[in-house]
Amino acid sequence: NLSNGKYMPYSKPNNVPLYVHSKSNHPPRILKNIPESINKRLSEISCDEESFKKSTAQYQKALDKSGYKFQLSFSPATSNSTVTDTQKKRKRNIIWYNPPFSKNVATNVGKTFLRILHEEFPKENILYKLFNKNTVKVSYSCLSNLKQTIDGHNKATLSKGREIIQTKDCNCRRPIDCPLSGRCLKQCVVYQATIKSNDAKPDQTYVGLTENTFKTRYSNHKASFRNPSMKSSTELSKYVWELKEKNTDYEISWTILKQAKPYNTATGRCNLCLWEKFFIICKPELSTLNKRNELVTACRHANKFLLKNFT
Structure with missing residues (x-):
C-alpha cells in the first residue's frame, strides 16, 4: 500500500496453497523444513x-490439511541477518x-x-x-512422485505411435556383410563387441555407445584397428592391436x-550414458575390456548444447 507503506502476502483469487503431505515419502529434513x-x-x-495475521489463514489451513502440527507465527528478521562478509x-x-x-x-544409507x-x-x-x-557430503534426493511417473508412462506410450518410421535399418551393399545383421543404421544405442x-x-567383451548411427561408430572402430596412431582410441582397439602384435587371429x-x-x-540427464555405465557396473561379464575410470567421465552429448556452439 503506497499510501501508508504497509505490505503483506498476496495470492491470486481462487489460488489454494497445496503442500507436500507430512506422511509422504520424503526425507525427514525436507518435511521438517516445509512449514518453517x-x-x-x-x-x-x-x-x-x-x-x-490477516493473510496467513489460508496458508495455515493448507498446512493443517497436509498433516503438519505447526502454528504460523510472525517472526521479524533480525538486523544481523543481512550482514554479509x-x-x-x-x-x-x-x-x-x-x-x-x-x-x-530400513538401512541408514547416509551413515553406512x-x-x-x-x-x-x-x-x-x-x-x-x-x-x-569434509570433502564428501551426503544429501538424500527425491524421486518423481506418482503423478510424474504416470504422466511419463502415458507420454512414452502415446508417443510410440507418433514416432517417425525409419525407412531403412541397413544400407550395406551386401546385406550378408552387415555387422549387425541388417540393423547398422540404428541410432542412440549401447552396443557390445565380443572378440x-x-x-x-x-572371449573378451567391450561395451560402447553412440548417438549417431552404429555404422558411423563401427567405421571409426575399424579405422582404429588399421591405423597405428589410433591404437589407443578405445580399450577395444588396444586389445585388437595386442592380438595383432602377437599374430593371433581374431x-x-x-x-x-x-x-x-x-x-x-x-x-539434465543422458540415458544413453547411464545405460552404458549400468552395463559396466552391473553386468561385468558383458564388458571385460572396459575400465572402471570410464564411469567418471562426463557426458559428451551435453557439449553440443553449450553456448559457445551457438555463437
Whole structure:
C-alpha cells in the first residue's frame, strides 16, 4: 500500500496453497523444513504482525490439511541477518552423494556410506585429503512422485505411435556383410563387441555407445584397428592391436544391448550414458575390456548444447 507503506502476502483469487503431505515419502529434513520455510517467507513479506495475521489463514489451513502440527507465527528478521562478509572465501571442492530416499529402506544409507568412506580412506591413506567427511557430503534426493511417473508412462506410450518410421535399418551393399545383421543404421544405442581369438584366452567383451548411427561408430572402430596412431582410441582397439602384435587371429561380433535417449536439456540427464555405465557396473561379464575410470567421465552429448556452439 503506497499510501501508508504497509505490505503483506498476496495470492491470486481462487489460488489454494497445496503442500507436500507430512506422511509422504520424503526425507525427514525436507518435511521438517516445509512449514518453517513457509513461516519465514510469510514473515519476510509482512510489514508487521497485524498484516501477517490477516493473510496467513489460508496458508495455515493448507498446512493443517497436509498433516503438519505447526502454528504460523510472525517472526521479524533480525538486523544481523543481512550482514554479509566481504572477505573472499576459498570455495571447497565438495563431492556430493545423493542417494534416493525411501521410507521402505530400513538401512541408514547416509551413515553406512560415511562409515565405508572412513574405513576405505583412513588418515594414513594418500587419498584421504580428497575423500574425507569434509570433502564428501551426503544429501538424500527425491524421486518423481506418482503423478510424474504416470504422466511419463502415458507420454512414452502415446508417443510410440507418433514416432517417425525409419525407412531403412541397413544400407550395406551386401546385406550378408552387415555387422549387425541388417540393423547398422540404428541410432542412440549401447552396443557390445565380443572378440573371439584363436589362443587359449576366453572371449573378451567391450561395451560402447553412440548417438549417431552404429555404422558411423563401427567405421571409426575399424579405422582404429588399421591405423597405428589410433591404437589407443578405445580399450577395444588396444586389445585388437595386442592380438595383432602377437599374430593371433581374431573375430569380432557386434550386438545392440539397449536403445536409449541421449542428453536432454530439460531433465539434465543422458540415458544413453547411464545405460552404458549400468552395463559396466552391473553386468561385468558383458564388458571385460572396459575400465572402471570410464564411469567418471562426463557426458559428451551435453557439449553440443553449450553456448559457445551457438555463437
